[in-house]
Amino acid sequence: MEYFLELFMGGLTRGSIYALIALGYTMVYGIIELINFAHGEIYMIGAFTGLIVAGLLTMLGFPVSAILVIALVCAVIWAAAYGFTIEKMAYKPLRSAPRLSPLISAIGMSIFLQNYVMLAQTSDFLPFPELIPHFDFMDKAGSIMSSAELVIILATIASCVGLTLFIKFTKLGKAMRATAQNRKMAMLVGINVDMVISATFIIGSSLAAVGGVLIASHIGQINYYIGFIAGIKAFTAAVLGGIGSLPGAMLGGLVLGLTEAFATGYVSSDYEDVFAFLLLVLILIFRPSGIMGKEKTQKV
């Protein structure tokens, strides 16, 4: 039971992070029907910015809580800037191109960003300072969850609720929904579609950056490659829940995180990533539109 609880909390944490990144995927896909392949790299860049800022501030002797806040803010700013620029450079000129083109451009962008970080920083694993003071929540039997895990889960819930409210009630959110439904019509009724798409990328990137900093502080090390696997898994989560749907991304992330945690705990830890990919393949084969997705009819 103890082991089960431990795995459960681990899976929940993992799943929260996947959900946080998946929100970015799902938003972008909902609006421009593009798998933003470089989204995982944004997460990685967020983590690196967090590391650099946190490292500098630690040396200047800032208190830990201040470091966490400043590192998060900086990571969000830079990741959002990257997301914005990537959209402008790699996706915007291709809006009217065949569907394969922006996807290939996105893969190119992802390769570029990884190698850019690898060359500018290093390819080694870099230690990440612990930004969330460690504290264990204990049960009679033993530790149930740590403070870092609690912060991650709470941050994800807060982001998800905030985002849902934002999309439901603000003017920009309304514009986003309209653009997602029909871009041309949205343009005709006077919505600045370019701005809406940029805003989508900025919000999605910010969420990924928050995830990047939190998980890096939890795990304690990062390298240039973390974005690839995290990106694929977050995409899996988004597909699992039904791409384009926000609660779906949340649900998908949790399902994936828990599946992975239990599979590695009870089956084999060697094949950790295989389970995620297998789940992805199975879901896409049997339910291509995901748990909460809607089936779309195609027209010529």
Place this chain on the structure above:
Amino acid sequence: MTAGCDGYAHAVRKSFLVALWFVFLTFPIMVIRVNTIEHTVVWHWSRIGYVALAIFFGSFVWRWLLARKELKKDDSQDETKVESMLTRLQSLPVFRYTALGLLALLAGVYPWVFDLYQTNIMISCLVYIVLGLGLNIVVGLAGLLDLGYVAFYAVGAYAYALCNMHWGIGFWYMLPVGAVLGAVLGILLGFPVLRLRGDYLAIVTLGFGEIIRLVLENWGDVTMGPSGISSIARPSLFGVNLGVVGSTQYMFYIMVGLMVFTIFCVNRLQNSRIGRAWLALREDEIACQAMGIDKMKTKLMAFALGATWAGMAGVVFAAKTTFINPASFTFWESAIILSIVVIGGMGSIRGVIAGAVILILVPEYLREFAQFRMLLFGAIMVLVMVFRPQGLISAKRKIYEYKVAEAEAVHE
């Protein structure tokens, strides 16, 4: 962009702002390196200057190219001058046969003229050409984005390595077996993913490729895990074991033969019934179905045929390097093969060959660039998609001309 003083001032100001933005963007990652354990910081201030300069001038080129692309949209003629000249030259039989003869001569003497190192590079270039042509069937002709292509390559390589290690089966027996294994695996993968379209297919194939790689890495009892399999036999010439130099030269001829065979097959396939079905599928899946084309069969064929060549190339790769491990079959390998197809020109045989030559040979000879190789791959993929989506050499399609005057005459 309008010419004149005002226009230039505007352009300069804009480029300056773009450069400023990129300086901000790249600042933390390019300039600062912190070590949180030893508490040291290294500042690379000079890098920011390079970034600013590169972006400032790059921004001019970028906007000039974008403006040119906009202009081009109006002209339906998007063939470049060089290309049209090449086409005209090609229609001359004399030129064609001379060029082919020269190429054949070059292929014949190459391993004798150049040293072992050059021959080895050329062999790997030929392997990539074959891989590119194989993927070209799937991506270029059928329009199915396969990001796990390297899985078939890995299966071919591992099949030869394992069979050779355990039972001593030779290269020539394994070459067709590798092809069949690739095809079978292609069908096995193709079957479940048939219903998926575009992006989803890309991700599933990526997942599949990663599964294969992870299994190779973790199934230590069979595949020897990350340490890989070494001392794989090189092909023998009618039972005679050649030395290192001899077998490399022999390998070169095998690869040339395999490439010619591949070109022949792909060329024949392109204009066949199934080839036309692929093109139709690529252009519009639903319309293609409405025309009565069996979508399932067409996609399966594309997957299986593409994988066939990957399987063969895998066998050759294992025989050439005599050592394989899972690190040779990562997603990046798939990405390199994909960029060969995309940059060369999707659907064009000459394009794929040009793409492989540029992407494999150029970084080999520019050793200093070696670490920037993947960076350049990524950048080039984006640039090609933005400015030349059809690739360097675009595939030519047969045009059936419809003459207005004649048609009107018939109507009258």
